Amino acid sequence: MKLVQPELQSRLSAEYVLGTMRGGARRRFEDYLRMPQHQSLRVHVANWEGHLTPLANHLPGVTPPERVWHRIDAAVSRNKTPALTGISSQNAVKTPASQGLFNSFAFWRNLGLGASGLSTALLIALFASIAFRAGQEPMMIAVLEEQGVARVVVEQPKSGMLMVKMVKPWKPSPGISKQLWVIPATGVPRSLGIINDTGETKFATDDIDVKLADGLVLALSKEPVGGSPTGQPTGKILCKGVIAKMPLKQKPRPQI
């Protein structure tokens, strides 16, 4: 897809913002948006966002339930005091990189708080450089919940690695294993592995990125010790959560 014509750029941007561009086309378009050389495309998208999104003001507000805020608060709390939340499991991984996004964000945020005299631009630049060097921007994050209660947080701190943290463990049950699955658009779950009953579990295998590539949802199922004998979930789903991919570097944030 060559996007050299302004008219074509504008038309595709409009369909992207309107939402009629879907599926693979939408993902490819987003890839284009992230590429540094496509600044003009980002401008088109920003213009259309500026044009069309105000239409959303026409919608009457709908108050979300309280639990949404509690979950958000819980998710962002983790980066407030990363050193104190600790990693209890014997499988704890203590290198800064594997502790993932929260530490890195906490680091620059704390830096920012302590340096309020610095300009925002400088802080952003500083952050970008820290995040870039440390490579700590997570690739994705998912909060797995059971009836609205966050049980497990999964993040992919970097390519080839997955960190699973049990935030609210179940009562110990020796006869079962807890198996983590990724469910892609096709709906056929793929196993990511067995997780520890408490604390953190780290997966570091080459095929993680491939398994997660088109993943939409993560789910944890109750399985016989050692994992599902069939390769598909056989027991009860304990908790699940939608995958949030979080590209920050070269994000399609246009400067108009």
Added chain:
Amino acid sequence: MTTPPAPDQLANLLARTGMGDRRAFAELYEATKSKLFAVSLRIVHERQVAEEVLQDSFVKIWHHAADYAAAKSAPMTWMTAIVRNRSLDIVRRPNLEIADDEDYFASNMPDESPAPADALAAKRDEAQITRCMKGLVGEQHKAIAMAFFQGLSHSEVADKLGKPLGTVKTHIRRGLLKLKDCLDGQVNHVGDDGART
């Protein structure tokens, strides 16, 4: 909540959020949650999914608030785009068998009337975009409003309108072109979506 807070106030909250200010973040959420939840709910339909969208979006907003300053769009535009994109990302996800049994559809859906198209027409002084939308012929207007508010694809709009896919694509394409002409012909501060007069 029908009136969004002033853009300046939201920009301030976003800037403080970017500095790690949790209280500002909480205020930001309070000030925008109803609008943003409505935006997502209209697209994804299921309350539980809309809750997930709102949750993911605000976690993202928290992490990205610091570089909002680099975006020159209005705060509400910036946040609405995040919520819309997230909604559109997952609206087509398969109906998984792990879905909960509860029927989130049943009770708490927002009032579907007036229809989006009517809602647009009802607030004609809202903004330039509304004025320009008004300039579209009926079918173009209807198709674009349906796509925007309900997050429908071309073929879904075609189904709902009972029109051939090609016709709907043409309506939307021409409608968007006409919108662009109309908007380009006006003073260029439409992006400031929070600013009402």
